[in-house]
Amino acid sequence: MSNTQQLEDLTTQVRRDILRMVHKVNSGHPGGSLGCAEFFVALYNEILDRKDTFDMDGIGEDLFFLSNGHISPVFYSVLARAGYFPVEELNTFRLIDSRLQGHPTTHEGLPGIRVASGSLGQGMSVAIGAAQAKKLNNDNHLIYSLHGDGELQEGQNWEAIMYAAGNKVDNLISTIDLNGQQIDGSTDTVLPLGSVKDKFLAFGWTVVEIEQGNNIEAILKGMADAKSKTGQGKPVCVLLKTVMGNGVDFMMHTHAWHGKAPNDDQLAIGLEQNAETLGDY
Amino acid sequence: MKTYTNTGNKDTRSGFGAGLTQLGQTNEKVVALCADLIGSLKMDDFKKNHPERFFQVGIAEANMIGMAAGLTIGGKIPFTGTFANFSTGRVYDQIRQSVAYSDKNVKICASHAGLTLGEDGATHQILEDIGLMKMLPGMTVINTCDYNQTKAATIAIADHKGPVYLRFGRPSVPNFTPEDQTFEIGKALQLIEGTDVTIIATGHLVWEALEAAKALHEQGISAEVIDIHTIKPLDDAAILKSVEKTGCVVTAEEHNYMGGLGESVARVLALNHPAPQEFVATQDTFGESGTPAQLMEKYGLNSASIIKAAQKVVGRKK
Numbered sequence: 001m002s003n004t005q006q007l008e009d010l011t012t013q014v015r016r017d018i019l020r021m022v023h024k025v026n027s028g029h030p031g032g033s034l035g036c037a038e039f040f041v042a043l044y045n046e047i048l049d050r051k052d053t054f055d056m057d058g059i060g061e062d063l064f065f066l067s068n069g070h071i072s073p074v075f076y077s078v079l080a081r082a083g084y085f086p087v088e089e090l091n092t093f094r095l096i097d098s099r100l101q102g103h104p105t106t107h108e109g110l111p112g113i114r115v116a117s118g119s120l121g122q123g124m125s126v127a128i129g130a131a132q133a134k135k136l137n138n139d140n141h142l143i144y145s146l147h148g149d150g151e152l153q154e155g156q157n158w159e160a161i162m163y164a165a166g167n168k169v170d171n172l173i174s175t176i177d178l179n180g181q182q183i184d185g186s187t188d189t190v191l192p193l194g195s196v197k198d199k200f201l202a203f204g205w206t207v208v209e210i211e212q213g214n215n216i217e218a219i220l221k222g223m224a225d226a227k228s229k230t231g232q233g234k235p236v237c238v239l240l241k242t243v244m245g246n247g248v249d250f251m252m253h254t255h256a257w258h259g260k261a262p263n264d265d266q267l268a269i270g271l272e273q274n275a276e277t278l279g280d281y
Numbered sequence: 282m283k284t285y286t287n288t289g290n291k292d293t294r295s296g297f298g299a300g301l302t303q304l305g306q307t308n309e310k311v312v313a314l315c316a317d318l319i320g321s322l323k324m325d326d327f328k329k330n331h332p333e334r335f336f337q338v339g340i341a342e343a344n345m346i347g348m349a350a351g352l353t354i355g356g357k358i359p360f361t362g363t364f365a366n367f368s369t370g371r372v373y374d375q376i377r378q379s380v381a382y383s384d385k386n387v388k389i390c391a392s393h394a395g396l397t398l399g400e401d402g403a404t405h406q407i408l409e410d411i412g413l414m415k416m417l418p419g420m421t422v423i424n425t426c427d428y429n430q431t432k433a434a435t436i437a438i439a440d441h442k443g444p445v446y447l448r449f450g451r452p453s454v455p456n457f458t459p460e461d462q463t464f465e466i467g468k469a470l471q472l473i474e475g476t477d478v479t480i481i482a483t484g485h486l487v488w489e490a491l492e493a494a495k496a497l498h499e500q501g502i503s504a505e506v507i508d509i510h511t512i513k514p515l516d517d518a519a520i521l522k523s524v525e526k527t528g529c530v531v532t533a534e535e536h537n538y539m540g541g542l543g544e545s546v547a548r549v550l551a552l553n554h555p556a557p558q559e560f561v562a563t564q565d566t567f568g569e570s571g572t573p574a575q576l577m578e579k580y581g582l583n584s585a586s587i588i589k590a591a592q593k594v595v596g597r598k599k
Contacts, residue, residue: 057356065351106383114354116383119374125344126379129351129359132336136312137355156375159341163348167336 002045007216009277010081011041015247016280017077019270021093022261028094028102031257032148033074035179035214035242039146040078042219047227049141054084054111062141063130065115067123068148068177069103070259075112076100080281084112087281121154123147124174128164131172142230145174150182153191158203164235165204173226175238178213181255200237213242248273282498283473285491287455291428293485294392294449298323299428300435301360301390305331308358308439314349315362316342321451322362322392346372349387350379358439359387365394365448366407369414380444381417388438389414393451394424395535396563396580397485397573406568412540414446415513421466422513424448424534424542426487428456430510433464441466448484450535452573455488458508467511469519475505478591479523479530483509483542486533486561486582493587504591512542517549524550529557529594533587535577538562557597559590 002010014037022028044050048062066075073093080087085099092098099110103118115126127145134141151157164172176196184190193199200207206229210222219240226236244258245251248270251262262270304311305327313327314336328335338345342363349359361368368391369376380387391410398406415422421443425431431449438445472487473494482490487508494504505523509516524530530550532543543560550556563580577583 057354059355063354115350115385116378119378122343122347122375122379125347125375126351126354128344129348130354131351132348133352133355133357136333136357139355156343156347159339159344160347163338163341163344166339 004216007041007045010045011037011216012274013276013278014041014074014077014081015274016271016276017090018073019248019262019267020280021073021077021090023267025094026261028073028261029070029259030073030261031181031244031251031255032068032071032177032179034246034248034251035244036071036074036146036177037247038214038216038219039175039240040074042216042223043144044078044082046220047223048144052083056114058114059137059139060141063114063143065123065127065130065143065145066104067117067145068120068151069117072102072104075104079112081278085110090281120148120151121156124157124160127172127174128160128169131169134171142227143172145172147174147176148182149176149178149180149193149196150187150190152176152193152196161200161203161205168233169235170231170233172235173230173238174235175240177242178239179242179244181244181258183255183258185255197239204234205237206232206234207237207239209239211241213240214246282494284495285457285472287457289456290453291456292451292453293425293428293431294321294451295323296425296428296431297390297392297435297447297449298326300432302326302330303436304439305334310356310358311360311439312336312352312357313360313362314338314345316340316345316367318363322390324362342367342372343375346375347379350383350385353385353387360390361387362390362392364405365391365410366405369410370407373413377417381420384419385444386442388445388447390435390447392449394448395450395485396568396576396582397450397452397535399451399573399576400570402570403567408537408563408568409540410448411512411534411536411542415545419443420513421445421511423466423511424484425510426484426508427454427458429460429462430458430464433462434510437464437466450485454485457488467514467516469516470508470510471505471519471523472508473504473506475503475527477503477527478595479505479507479527480533480587480591481507481509481520481530481542481546482533483512484535486535489584490533490587492584493591496584496588497591502591502595509542512545515545515549520546520549521553524556525554528598531559531561531587531590531594533561535582536562537565539565557594559594561586561590
């Protein structure tokens, strides 16, 4: 177990990793990655009951599925710093012959990844299948998943949301990153989602809200609450309110950095705002 | 000339159902998913015998494919069941990303393929699915010809690690392959030996090819008939061995000529042994309502079409 300060130091280091990874290849998705840095750090270091070594079937441990695969920088940084692969490998992000593809994949055998994602809207279905496999295997561990809010515009999600409630998939905690932004602008201007909370409730899910989705303690408290609500006949949805681009002032509260890398000067500012803690890769 | 006996018409989808029933008893890892077509896919027995391993997903094929991918994580072997159209075109990206690219051990089992779906018409008669599926890296593509072969294939694919597309149909058709056969993925079956022309057929067209070979024999044309149940990986060696002997080939399939078995065979020949080829297939068209027999005649997918194509291709040999 880590204390909050250790988790915050790790988060700062992860932010540096994200910025440096996308800057190096002048591509990738820093905005959503920064917005979910605290969530990933909390998830992999406190929340998941997971093994240190990776095997695909993941029997006897909690599993996590990232549906909005474009926030691969935060996923890779946290996986590497959780020991799944060497942190030096973050140097290869999006380069030819790398295991760290632009979007996560099992295809190159990167430990920690259980399904490819990037084409949006597919992750919840996969998570539900894995949750049903857990039940068949009498494995009491949980399935966690993360989805973008804009991603909910994909219809497959609603097939999955309907299925999970109708079939009492209550070993699943699906978190929605509510940052209100997508590539072309705010979700309200691109295609309004209405009340995501009301929609999940109407579909028969238990909903837990985390108002401060960039606060480690708030995340830990909210996710513990969510975990306590599993096993009660309903899937659990966590609405995680985050700020896109969190931790780098000029990237915050805008969709502008959804899929754009900082230039040299911008990188310098971003790194200055996030001083090295655990050592750069 | 070797002849084959129809032991009684049966639908290939019932072969799938019977195979799945057997797998339910023999392989605990096998689970099944269906998108509101249990009766059509003949999955009733599996559902009844193993309710805990059966997932009714409703009319939600995209979620079904994703769930199947997820079920493999934890060691299950999922078999999905719906019509061929909804098994492929409707969920292409789900198959591409969550199954094929992710190398998940999912068996996509597709009934009502092709024109022989009949009266429901072109919305349901997919003639592009073989092409869609064979283009996906790592996907095995199988199109079975009768009840017995479909049952054997269903059982065999459970032991094959990796994604599989198993295509079969709706109507009752001659059942003529052995009841106790072992299905070998990727292995072409030489059904009739011949010297003048090779007829390579898949699915419902295999029986038509046998009928055509009989008629051709009476006309003095010796036709070799090969049943290609596995379109990918294709048995290149069997095709080449036969065409090197006969010097020409007719391919026959219930599918568009674009993207089907014919083009796969043409590639093998172009690379190794160029030879005249005729394509018995639909000609880049949609289907329509009608009885299976009417449709197969109208769109040129019966023994008469194979006979004509064989006569033509023999004439093209230099």
